Amino acid sequence: MSRTAYVNGSYVSHAYASVHIEDRGYQFADGVYEVWAVRQSKLLDSEAHFRRLNRSLGELRIPSPMTDQSLAHVLREVVRRNRVKNGLVYLQITRGVAPRDHAFPNEIISSIVITAKSTNAELAEKAAKAGVAVVTMNDERWARCDIKSVSLLPNVLAKQAAHEKGASEAWMVDDKGMITEGASSNAWIVTLDGVLTTRNLSPDILGGITRERVLTLAAERQLQVDERAFSKKEVLEASEAFITSSTNLVMPVVKIDNEAIGNGKPGPLASALRKDYLQSAAT
Amino acid sequence: MSRTAYVNGSYVSHAYASVHIEDRGYQFADGVYEVWAVRQSKLLDSEAHFRRLNRSLGELRIPSPMTDQSLAHVLREVVRRNRVKNGLVYLQITRGVAPRDHAFPNEIISSIVITAKSTNAELAEKAAKAGVAVVTMNDERWARCDIKSVSLLPNVLAKQAAHEKGASEAWMVDDKGMITEGASSNAWIVTLDGVLTTRNLSPDILGGITRERVLTLAAERQLQVDERAFSKKEVLEASEAFITSSTNLVMPVVKIDNEAIGNGKPGPLASALRKDYLQSAAT
Numbered sequence: 179m180s181r182t183a184y185v186n187g188s189y190v191s192h193a194y195a196s197v198h199i200e201d202r203g204y205q206f207a208d209g210v211y212e213v214w215a216v217r218q219s220k221l222l223d224s225e226a227h228f229r230r231l232n233r234s235l236g237e238l239r240i241p242s243p244m245t246d247q248s249l250a251h252v253l254r255e256v257v258r259r260n261r262v263k264n265g266l267v268y269l270q271i272t273r274g275v276a277p278r279d280h281a282f283p284n285e286i287i288s289s290i291v292i293t294a295k296s297t298n299a300e301l302a303e304k305a306a307k308a309g310v311a312v313v314t315m316n317d318e319r320w321a322r323c324d325i326k327s328v329s330l331l332p333n334v335l336a337k338q339a340a341h342e343k344g345a346s347e348a349w350m351v352d353d354k355g356m357i358t359e360g361a362s363s364n365a366w367i368v369t370l371d372g373v374l375t376t377r378n379l380s381p382d383i384l385g386g387i388t389r390e391r392v393l394t395l396a397a398e399r400q401l402q403v404d405e406r407a408f409s410k411k412e413v414l415e416a417s418e419a420f421i422t423s424s425t426n427l428v429m430p431v432v433k434i435d436n437e438a439i440g441n442g443k444p445g446p447l448a449s450a451l452r453k454d455y456l457q458s459a460a461t
Numbered sequence: 462m463s464r465t466a467y468v469n470g471s472y473v474s475h476a477y478a479s480v481h482i483e484d485r486g487y488q489f490a491d492g493v494y495e496v497w498a499v500r501q502s503k504l505l506d507s508e509a510h511f512r513r514l515n516r517s518l519g520e521l522r523i524p525s526p527m528t529d530q531s532l533a534h535v536l537r538e539v540v541r542r543n544r545v546k547n548g549l550v551y552l553q554i555t556r557g558v559a560p561r562d563h564a565f566p567n568e569i570i571s572s573i574v575i576t577a578k579s580t581n582a583e584l585a586e587k588a589a590k591a592g593v594a595v596v597t598m599n600d601e602r603w604a605r606c607d608i609k610s611v612s613l614l615p616n617v618l619a620k621q622a623a624h625e626k627g628a629s630e631a632w633m634v635d636d637k638g639m640i641t642e643g644a645s646s647n648a649w650i651v652t653l654d655g656v657l658t659t660r661n662l663s664p665d666i667l668g669g670i671t672r673e674r675v676l677t678l679a680a681e682r683q684l685q686v687d688e689r690a691f692s693k694k695e696v697l698e699a700s701e702a703f704i705t706s707s708t709n710l711v712m713p714v715v716k717i718d719n720e721a722i723g724n725g726k727p728g729p730l731a732s733a734l735r736k737d738y739l740q741s742a743a744t
Contacts, residue, residue, distance in 0.1 A: 183482060196479035197487060199466060199574045204480060205553065206613040207490035238618070268561060270488065277578075278551060280613070280620035280645055291482045295560075318604035320615050329614040330489040330563070332603050335521070337563035362563055 182259040184252055184292040189259065192293065201289050202273040206280065207329035209272030209289070210234040215424045215459075216257055216265045216294070222424070222459045224250065226387045231269070234326045240273050243288040256294045265296040266425060270328060302427070306452055309432030309444040310346040312365075312421070314410050315339060317350035317358050317382075324381045336361040347421055349410075349434065356407035358382045363423035364389040367408055367416035367439075368447050375412075378405040388422040388455070395454045401447070410434060418445020428452035465542040467535055467575040472542065475576065484572050485556040489563065490612035492555030492572070493517035498707045498742070499540055499548045499577070505707070505742045507533065509670045514552070517609045523556050526571040539577045548579040549708060553611060585710070589735055592715030592727040593629040595648075595704070597693050598622060600633035600641050600665075607664045619644040630704055632693075632717065639690035641665045646706035647672040650691055650699035650722075651730050658695075661688040671705040671738070678737045684730070693717060701728020711735035 181192035202208035212231045215222040228246045235242050244252075253267050270291045276283035319332040336348035340361065347360040358377060359365050364386040366376045374396050379385050396403050413419055417440045419431040428451045430444030464475035485491035495514045498505040511529045518525050527535075536550050553574045559566035602615045619631035623644065630643040641660060642648050647669040649659045657679050662668050679686050696702055700723045702714040711734045713727030 185482060192482075195482045197482055199468060199475075199478045199480055199553075199576065201487065202617075204484065204487045204574075205494075205611060206617050207611060208614055208617050211488075238614075270482075278576075280617050281624045282617075282621050291487075293482065293561075316604070320603045321599070321601035322615070327614050328488060328490060329612045331491055331521075331610050331612040332605070334485075334489050334491050334563050334565075338565050341564045 181293070181295070182256065184256050184290070186289055186291075189255070195291070195293075197289055197291065198275045200278060201275050203270065203289060203328055205278055207327065207331075208238070208240075209270055209328045210238060210240065210326050211268065211270040211328055212326065213269075213424045214253065214267045215427065216262050216267055217456070217459055219257060219263050221253060221257070221267065223387045223391055226390060230326060230385065230387060231271075235271065237322070237325045238273070238327065239282070240271060241286055241288050243271060243290045252292060256292045260294040260296070262294045262296050264299040265294060267292065267294040272328070306429055306449070307444065309430040310421075311344065311433035311436070312347045312349045312360065312431050313340050313343045313345040313435050314349050314351050314357070317352050319350070322381050323358070323383055324379070324385060326384055333361040345433070347431075351410065352382065352407075354407070356409055357413070359384065360421050360423070363421035363426055363429075366392075366420050366422065367413055368418045368445060369412070370415065370417050372417075373402045373404050374447065375404045375406065375408055377407055386422055388424055388427060391455060391458070392422050392428060392451055395451055395458065399450070399454070413439060416440065418448055420445070420448035420451070428455050464576070464578070465539065467539050467573070469572055469574075472538070478574070478576075480572055480574065481558045483561060484558050486553065486572060486611060488561055490610065490614075491521070491523075492553055492611045493521060493523065493609050494551065494553040494611055495609065496552075496707045497536065497550045498710065499545050499550055500739070500742055502540060502546050504533075504536060504540070504550065506670045506674055509673060513609060513668065513670060514554075518554065520605070520608050521556070521610065522565070523554060524569055524571050526554060526573045535575060539575045543577040543579070545577045545579050547582040548577060550575065550577040555611070589712055589732070590727065592713040593704075594627065594716035594719070595630045595632045595643065595714050596623050596626045596628040596718050597632050597634050597640070600635050602633070605664050606641070606666055607662070607668060609667055616644040628716070630714075634693065635665065635690075637690070639692055640696070642667065643704050643706070646704035646709055646712075649675075649703050649705065650696055651701045651728060652695070653698065653700050655700070656685045656687050657730070658687045658689065658691055660690055669705055671707055671710060674738060674741070675705050675711060675734055678734055678741065682733075682737070696722060699723065701731055703728070703731035703734070711738050
């Protein structure tokens with residue numbers, strides 16, 4: 179089946195979907211994006227993603243190309259046209275096309291691109307049962323990681339370095355030796371006394387929607403939660419660790435820099451929260 | 462006259478020139494660029510730009526899509542087809558098109574885009590006679606500013622903020638209170654005892670080609686040069702200041718954060734170096 183993308187007002191064949199060479203997304207990384215997980219053809223945590231999208235657009239002063247309601251309609255239509263039952267829908271909005279100049283153009287017509295793809299849910303469950311490895315590296319990103327911008331080159335380099343070391347994610351370490359987050363996920367540990375710990379919100383990390391949802395699920399389970407910075411040393415002393423993202427949902431982490439975390443197997447809390455998440459999202 | 466761009470092997474109408482929505486330049490800012498000044502239809506400092514381009518590509522491990530010789534041919538052809546006598550030629554190379562995933566694709570076919578445009582040399586001379594204003598702001602960029610990547614969102618925001626304050630450039634200040642460089646240029650001062658001062662090369666700044674050329678011209682004039690970090694306080698105590706870039710060449714700076722630098726007029730050294738540059742480049 180051929181895929182369909184939505185680009186600036188039209189549904190087009192994904193293979194031929196294109197943007198102008200002077201789109202500011204291409205020349206300046208002047209744009210934002212969102213990724214929704216799709217389960218049973220439904221967008222998970224739809225509202226929360228819209229809230230974050232509008233925040234990112236607002237911080238960068240990029241005009242929203244349409245209302246949330248119209249956007250939600252198009253997102254669902256792209257999911258439908260691509261027959262995605264389980265998968266992802268990707269949205270990118272940039273500050274449009276203009277003759278190259280760093281400063282904002284006088285007239286801005288934002289560009290919008292939406293794609294969707296199916297993913298293999300069974301493969302994801304298998305990965306979750308095995309757990310994944312992470313490696314640490316210096317956080318070389320800019321000062322506004324709270325904005326979900328397409329300025330992702332440092333994340334690309336970190337993720338690639340992780341893959342070359344046989345890991346699936348890079349945990350980035352700030353200049354105080356504390357872990358900020360993964361290249362495309364939030365980082366969590368469960369301390370020996372059972373406290374769910376993840377970095378507090380600040381310009382140093384992206385406020386993950388799955389992170390937010392897991393905080394709610396943790397509250398429902400009456401777990402103790404601490405939102406604060408933690409170090410690699412604390413990861414190695416933790417009973418378990420995991421990452422959260424729209425793509426990974428809740429994914430147990432069993433190794434850091436090739437050393438086992440806890441007993442080296444997916445922890446019970448990570449697995450329980452993953453189950454909770456899938457359950458809560460399905461309703 | 463309609464403009465022509467070169468995109469992945471073809472000369473196409475600029476108005477319709479496009480790249481795929483999954484070009485990694487668009488989704489990840491996973492690419493580099495170069496800008497050559499064109500004078501009398503010739504590319505200025507052509508070799509030096511090629512050297513830097515290849516360094517940027519090497520640092521990011523993006524395969525060069527063609528030899529320097531072929532690339533030089535295409536650059537000149539784009540200049541010719543657009544009848545550019547004085548202006549700019551812009552080149553962008555990205556890690557190509559691939560299904561969205563942070564890590565490098567297994568097979569990489571780099572994308573390449575080249576555009577050219579004429580600029581008004583008289584207008585530039587007029588600006589150089591008046592001098593420009595700069596404002597300082599926090600340097601929020603990533604840790605590898607020595608790579609000329611398209612990950613330019615912080616530069617966009619800095620430049621826009623400068624424009625809104627009536628200045629043409631933002632001078633960025635690191636966490637030690639020292640100026641790194643402009644959003645799209647290198648920063649210079651001339652101290653009261655006549656020492657030409659500009660930040661030393663490091664991952665904190667881009668090694669400007671015009672910066673390099675001005676260092677050579679300064680040596681020919683037997684000027685004293687100091688490559689080191691300097692503060693805003695030193696700018697206000699300096700006798701003159703200027704910026705260098707392919708777009709601006711050597712441009713006197715007469716104001717910082719609305720305070721006059723020196724006597725508030727373009728300095729004699731900046732003006733002399735601009736003349737030297739235009740002369741040396743024309744040969």
